[in-house]
Amino acid sequence: MSEPRACSVARTLDVVGERWSLLVLREVFLGVRRFDLIHKHTGAPRAVLTERLRRLVDAGVLRRGEYREEGRRPRHEYELTEAGRELRPVLTALMQWGDRYLAGPEGPPLQLRHTDCGAPVRTALICEDGHQLPDSGEGLRAVPRHLASREAGDGSAPRGAE
Amino acid sequence: MSEPRACSVARTLDVVGERWSLLVLREVFLGVRRFDLIHKHTGAPRAVLTERLRRLVDAGVLRRGEYREEGRRPRHEYELTEAGRELRPVLTALMQWGDRYLAGPEGPPLQLRHTDCGAPVRTALICEDGHQLPDSGEGLRAVPRHLASREAGDGSAPRGAE
Numbered sequence: 001m002s003e004p005r006a007c008s009v010a011r012t013l014d015v016v017g018e019r020w021s022l023l024v025l026r027e028v029f030l031g032v033r034r035f036d037l038i039h040k041h042t043g044a045p046r047a048v049l050t051e052r053l054r055r056l057v058d059a060g061v062l063r064r065g066e067y068r069e070e071g072r073r074p075r076h077e078y079e080l081t082e083a084g085r086e087l088r089p090v091l092t093a094l095m096q097w098g099d100r101y102l103a104g105p106e107g108p109p110l111q112l113r114h115t116d117c118g119a120p121v122r123t124a125l126i127c128e129d130g131h132q133l134p135d136s137g138e139g140l141r142a143v144p145r146h147l148a149s150r151e152a153g154d155g156s157a158p159r160g161a162e
Numbered sequence: 163m164s165e166p167r168a169c170s171v172a173r174t175l176d177v178v179g180e181r182w183s184l185l186v187l188r189e190v191f192l193g194v195r196r197f198d199l200i201h202k203h204t205g206a207p208r209a210v211l212t213e214r215l216r217r218l219v220d221a222g223v224l225r226r227g228e229y230r231e232e233g234r235r236p237r238h239e240y241e242l243t244e245a246g247r248e249l250r251p252v253l254t255a256l257m258q259w260g261d262r263y264l265a266g267p268e269g270p271p272l273q274l275r276h277t278d279c280g281a282p283v284r285t286a287l288i289c290e291d292g293h294q295l296p297d298s299g300e301g302l303r304a305v306p307r308h309l310a311s312r313e314a315g316d317g318s319a320p321r322g323a324e
Contacts, residue, residue: 004205008260043166088299098170
């Protein structure tokens, strides 16, 4: 039991758990694809940015393409892979917390909207039966795999305090 | 425009955007409160852990208390503040992605369950009108503040490609 906990949070952090990596992903989610613009919008030092982009490509989160402006040498641009796009809830959850606790007097710099209906979008905890839980996670509990399968099989709701 | 983007993601990352900080929060969410156990479960070096805990307390995410075992000197334990608890969606979103892309043959180590009904819990993108968006964020767009308030006021759904 001296091993660190086996955990999907830790594994995800091995890929994106670093400030610049997450800010790079923010930019690509916002539609910024080119090195120079990502550099400008994140403030990441160029060498760090180069390394982070390479890691995100290696991890299958970003895909690298090429573009060429008239009379210039070819340059790289980046887009999200399917796995990369699925990181959206991570980014929105980070943004939501900052909006709430760190926005300052001017309020949140960006709002997320649903294209279809125009309503603000947020990250929420929901269960498969359709209940929405509070962000604080009240009513949520973590069950280790070996117990989870047993509980799922016996047909009764797991008991337990949180 | 050579300033990095003003953004709630970046501000949140100033507080928790570091691997060990997020793993510390995972432990406290799982009910682990004591330094030695957090150390054991995260694998964070002790000096790093001390510093990260201090930062999280200073940022108002954790609160530090004291406990004393029979015949021993008092020690610290940690609990989430209200602001800390609201980071739950960040942790669940990180976990969810790792479950999906990095779980390996054994499957996810932990399952999140709704205490009331026993159903699995996930992080989802939902809009205020009750629509659920795919994790990939299709149908989601980010609107800068000065445009967001105007769009909110004119009663029409914002158009826009993603």
